Structure formats: structure tokens, C-alpha cells
Amino acid sequence: MRAGCALMLMTNNTEVALREISPELNDKALKVLRAATGIFLTHGFSAATTDMIQQAAGVSKATVYAHFANKEALFVAAIEAQCEKFEASVRAIRFEPGNIAKVLRELGHAYLNIVLSETALAFMRVIIAEASRFPQLGSTFYQAGPKAILSVVSEQLAHAVEAGEIDVQATGIETAAMLFFSLLRGEGQLICLMHPESRVSPVQIDHWVETAVHTFLRAFGSETSGGRVLHVASLD
Template sequence: MSEAAVTHAGTQEDPAKRAQILEGAKRVFLAEGYEGASMSLIAREAGVSKGTLYVYFANKEALFAAFIEDQCRRTTADVFEVLNGGDPAHEVLGEFGRRFLNFKLSPEPHAIERLVIGESSKFPELGRAFYNAGPKTGVGRLTDFLRRRIAAGELDIDDPALGADQFLGLCMADLMLKRRMSVIETATPQRIGYIVDRAVDVFMKAYKA
């Protein structure tokens, strides 16, 4: 039996019950913030007893980390799937960039990021949990794609991890700061496409083999 199928108490985990708890936790964390959320409130929102909640999660910090990991895994699956394709690197990067920006601008990921940023100065462990489950994992998957294309002779990058960070930064130019500051709520597909196309152009000029 894998560790994922066992609770911290050592008993077998019910995936449906765990998902039910995480869905309740999401509603409470987004409404109340980390500090304002209590295990009692989360248990009530999830429709489980407080005892059941503690069977699955030892404390609020563990529950928050699991909530972040679950959200990142479920919401980014489609974004990163395109990196497994066999099209030329510039085409894959273009499609990936569009999916990535649409994801970053959408309401729920934006709300989670603002929650973490708002709470991480007081609770730095929340920032670390979010970084490890989200940005770090995402950069790692893009780095793996770049390494495959370097091995295939398409790209020439001395530091693939830095290259991955640079490409994501190019894609977020103009839009993400405005989104975080609530200057904009979203962007048109045309604007997203324009920014991503320019990002791919710059990236390929720098790193095309």
C-alpha cells in the first residue's frame, strides 16, 4: 500500500472522504484566510467530525499544505501536458505559454496566490508549501522539457533551469503584476497570444541551437 493511501494515523484512507475534506478546506481558506480558518470550521464546512478531520490531517498546517498540493496538481495538469508533445520546440512553447497564462489569470489560482502572499509574512511555511507544490514543480517540468530538446539538438542552453524561469518570466510580462494589483481581471486571447508569441521569439533567438 502506498503512503498516499494511508492517513497520518496509519489507517487506510478513503479517497472520497479526503477529497471532501479538501473541498471544504478550500472554501474556508479562501473565505477566511489561513489565520481565520479553524479546524472546527473546516470540519463543519466539509461535513465531517473534527475527529475525522484529525485522522486525515495532524494539524491546520498539514491540511493547508495538502490543499495547496491538491489544487496545484489538479489545476495545472492540462497546462503541463502539452510539454509531452513532439511538435517543434517553438510550437510547444507557444501552446504551453498560452495555457500557462490563462491558468495564472483565472480566478481561483489568482485567489490562492493572493491568499498565500498575504499570509506568508506571518506564516512563512505556507509560502514554502505553495512554492514547492506550484512554482518549483512547474519550473521543474519545464526544465525537463528543455533538457529533452537540448538532447535532441533543438536548443542550446547552458542552464536549463534558469532558461525555464526566464521563459515563464517573459510570458508573465505586462500582465501578472497588473493582475496581482487588481488593475486587470483578465486579458483577451489576442493579448495573451501576442505576449506569448513575443516571449517565444525572444527565447528562441537566445537559445535556438
Template sequence: MHTTVEKLAAPHAGRRAAGEDPAKREQILDGAKRVFMEQGFEAASMNDITRAAGVSKGTIYVYFENKEDLFGYMIERERSRITETVRHALDGNKEITETLADFGMLFATHMTSDQTIRAMRMVIAANHRLPMLCSRFFSATPINPVSVLQEYLDRQVAAGIVACEDTVQAAKQFIELTTVGLFKPRIFGSMEEVPPRGAIERNVTSAIRVFLAAYGTKPSRPAAGE
């Protein structure tokens, strides 16, 4: 009896250990991303993903419960990547207009890209059957573009550069302004091509102007050498 228990326990211990391999996890997510982007969520199968990832189906189930779980984690990984990218734009001691321009360009370019639009359309299309997947896609994670911009705005408030009581709301407003007139036409198909960089730049420039008109304190520039 003791031997039987050991035999049954061993595979589970192995599965737990295998599930902690970050390189294998990334390999699976990379394969899943290629399949989802090419075929869409509904058409993609776990067999397709195993082939694209170069792993067995059993290995996939060590890391992810099912296709929905795998898609959700893929979306979270992509969101984490863009969050880290825009976070770097908020580092340093540049003037607020330049910093917001860098942040806005990165965010708006990402949100109007073909890859992001396809991913969002996939989630919306699956919402009637898998409402929890859609909720997971749009739910706020602890670290996201809004939260990192809010942290930056908090620093600007402390420095007297921005006057704002609700930096979370202000961060959301600026983010919306960077994609106004671009994101909805993209997601609903009236704008089939990725907007040119010039169009995004004009959008972001306008967003900064409106944002600072509402919240900017227009501080005086320090004298040279101060």
C-alpha cells in the same frame, strides 16, 4: 491493564486507517477550497470547512493538523494539477514554437486567473503571522511547471533544437516572460479583470520570440518523407 491498552490503541489505529482514504481527503480539500476562496485564509474557520466538506471536525484532524496545514495541502494540490496540465502540453512531436505556445497559454492563463490571484494574496496577507506558510507556498516541489519545462528543454538540447547550458534557468526565464506585464498588475490590483485571451496570446508570442532568439538554433526542417 491489557484491556485498557487495547482500548487506547484502537482509536489510533482507526485514525491511521481513515487518514489513508484518498476520496475522503479530496472531499475535505474540496470543501476547504470553497471556504478559502469565499472567505479568505484569515476569516475561514475549521467549523466552516467541516460544514462545506460535509465531515466532522474530528475527521478533518485525522488528515490535517490545522488550518495552516490544510491550506498548504490545498495549494500543493492545485499546483500539482496545473503541473500535470502543462506537462501534457509538452508531450508529442510538435514543433517547439507550437509546444511552447501551448505551454505558455496554459501557464499564463492559470497564473492570472481569479482563483490563483486570490490564493496568492491570501498567503502574502498571512505572511506576517505565518511566515512558514508563505515559504511553503513558494518553495519548489520536486515536480512543478519549471521542472517539467526543464525536462522538455533538455530533450530539445539533445535534439539540437535548443542551445542552452542551464535549462533550469532557461525554463524559469520563459515562464516569467509568459506573464510579464500581466501577473504583477493582477496581484497588486491595478488590473482587476482577468486579461483577455488575446492579451495573453500576444504575451506568449513575444515570450517565444525572445526565448528562441536567445536559445534557438533554428534547425533546418526535414525533407518530406524523412
């Protein structure tokens, strides 16, 4: 009964979804999960204590252990829920159709804003830190994050190829998409992961996006796309 409860929580992701199914029943379990997520994200697995979680949840310790087998299970549940939320936010990225420069700019901007948010950074830090102890969580996150956004971008790049806007023959679409995100994340993520107290300004994000799009289109743009000065015939 206890295990089943926890499993249900893991498959349904957000509070909203669960509230609709069982209006007030799993209220406590949800409070615990939500509190646990916060504590784990700010302290990591080892430094987080079940007392912190219990206190943050406003719940007795017995209740915590009535819904989750132990600290590890609670951690896994919290991280997996966060992965689903993360993937959802990535897949919710919308952009108006247009030329590839515009699409990449919109996509890049949205993605960078997600990925450089305090929550996402704390999340990534914990995943990276605990990847050895919880290997499946690393994979789960990779699927939910990079893999998810990559499929979206790959699709857009495919359209651009058909439209003759870009030429990715040298690398293939998937690789090109990955390169775009490497350009996009590159400096920002490195800095933010290692300097948790530093805040990133919207201007800085704009600049990173512009640089990434511009560079990407210089490398892969056919002709007119992103300020390519040198017009090389596409048969090189």
C-alpha cells in the same frame, strides 16, 4: 483518532481519491476541507472565520473540530491539498512533440491559463500573504508550482539543445527555463495579483505567450526557430 483522520486527508489529495477509499465515511471531513479551502482562498486566513467554514460546509461546528484540531491545522490541510491539486494540474499539461517553438507555445499557453485562473490567483495571494505565519506552506507551494513546471520545461529545452534548436550555453538549461517563465508570467501575474477584479481575455493570454516565446527564442534560438532576423554565428 482525530489527528489521524486529518492526516489521511492531507496525504490523499482530491475528493475522488478519497471517496474511492472510504466511500461515505469521511464525507463530512471532506465537505469541511472543501468549504475551508473556498473560504480561506477568498478571505485569507485571518479574515476567514470558522463559522463561515462551518456554514459553507453545511455542518455543525462540533463536526469541524472533530476532524481538525483547530483553525491553523484546517488551514494547513486546505492549502496542502490545494498544492497537490495545483501540482497535479501542472503535471497534467500535455503537448505534442514538435519544434521547440511549438512546444514552448503549447506549454506556455497551458501554464498561463492555469496560473492566471481565479483559483490559482486567489491561492497565490493567500500563500504570499501568510508565508510569514506558515513558512512551510510557501515552500510547499514553490515545489508544487514553479519547481514542478520548471522540470518539465527543462526537459524539453534539453531535447531542443540536442536537436540544435537552441543554445543555452550562456546560462544553462535550468536558468533558461526559469527565464522563459519569467517572460511568460511577468506582466500578467503582476497585474492580476494586484487587480483582482480584472479579467484576462484569452487574446491577452495568447499575446503574452507569443511575446514570451518570441523573445525567448530571439535570445536562445540557434537560427530558424522563432523569427530571429539576425543570424549570429553561435561562437560569440
